[in-house]
Amino acid sequence: MKKTIIALFGITLTAAALLPNQSYADNQPFVIQGKTVDGRTLVPVRYISAGLGADVKWNQQAKTVSVLQGDTHVILKVDSNKVLLNDKIITIDVPARNEKGVIYVPIRFIGQALGGTIAWNSSNRTADVSLGDKQVRVTTESTFNTSKIPQATLNTLIQKANEAADLSSIAQIRTHFKPYFTDSFINRLIQQRGLKIKAPFNEIAYSNSNDKVGQITQTSTTADKTAYAIERTIVLTYSKDRWLVDSIVFTTLFP
Structure with a gap:
């Protein structure tokens, strides 16, 4: 069965562990933009996965996306309604799309597959x-x-994010980043000795808010020679x- 599954999807279940632990100031949720297609709500898989603390990996050749959350493995193939959930192939009503x-x-499938719960608010059309x-x-x-955050502010925060990659030359880390980072993020930076990349x-x-x-x-x-491309998302509050x-x-x- 394992060989059949690998042949069907053209991908192994080895996921890249590049996503750091996340927390959000003042218990604010991580907000992402979805879309409605044929009455179903679809979401960008890499953003909902990151928001829920899961790892995500895209296979360009096979056109598959792999999501890893604890003991749960999910593999979806673009334009196919066949999904591998752990060791079981199931059918979803709306296929992944590029x-x-x-x-x-589909938000309902990926949310529940990762063990999450979904609450709908019909008045403001959010989930x-x-x-x-x-x-x-x-x-x-x-x-x-894209107009909520001034360009000068964006430029400054990008610069500070670059500086956070390597803390070796910063003597007073907390003082240096205090005007730009939340206290919880500064604490994680100090514990991790900078960013993973x-x-x-x-x-x-590109920004939105x-x-x-x-x-x-x-x-x-060019940020990581082990991957074809790396996306950095700076989450702001x-x-x-x-x-x-x-x-x-x-x-x-693109691994």
Whole structure:
């Protein structure tokens, strides 16, 4: 059975462990943008996986995405409604789809497959996916825009994220990052002695935000020689009249 499954999907179950532990200031959920297709809500798999603390890996040749959460393995193939959930092949009603390089999957399936619970709010058209102390809020309305965070602020936070990659030259780490990072993220940086990916990201950044949370995303093909491309997502929170970095997530895009 194992050989059949590997042949069917063209991928092994070895997942890259590049996602750090995440926490969000003031218990704010990680907000992502979903979309409705044929009455089903679809979400970007790498963002909901990161928000729930799972590892995600994309196989460009096989057109499959692998999600690992504890003892749960999920493998989805683009444009196929056949899914491998642990050692069982099941059928989902809406297949994974690739739209401009973003892989979308059904929220109900991926949320429940990873052990999460889903709460729907029909009045504001959002869904909250919860798993332990992690929560992802999915909205299908255009509540995100790129104009909430000034460009100068984005540039500064990107610069500080690059500086956090290597702490060896920073004498007073907490003082240095206090105006830009949340206390919880500074604590994790000190414990981990910097970020897992040490190379700086100088690529074009894309950002979105609402009034309380935001993201800055950059993709690099040179940050890690073991992967074809690495995406860095800087998770932001708005606190005390300023934007602060609350987490930095690295995702392997093309292993």
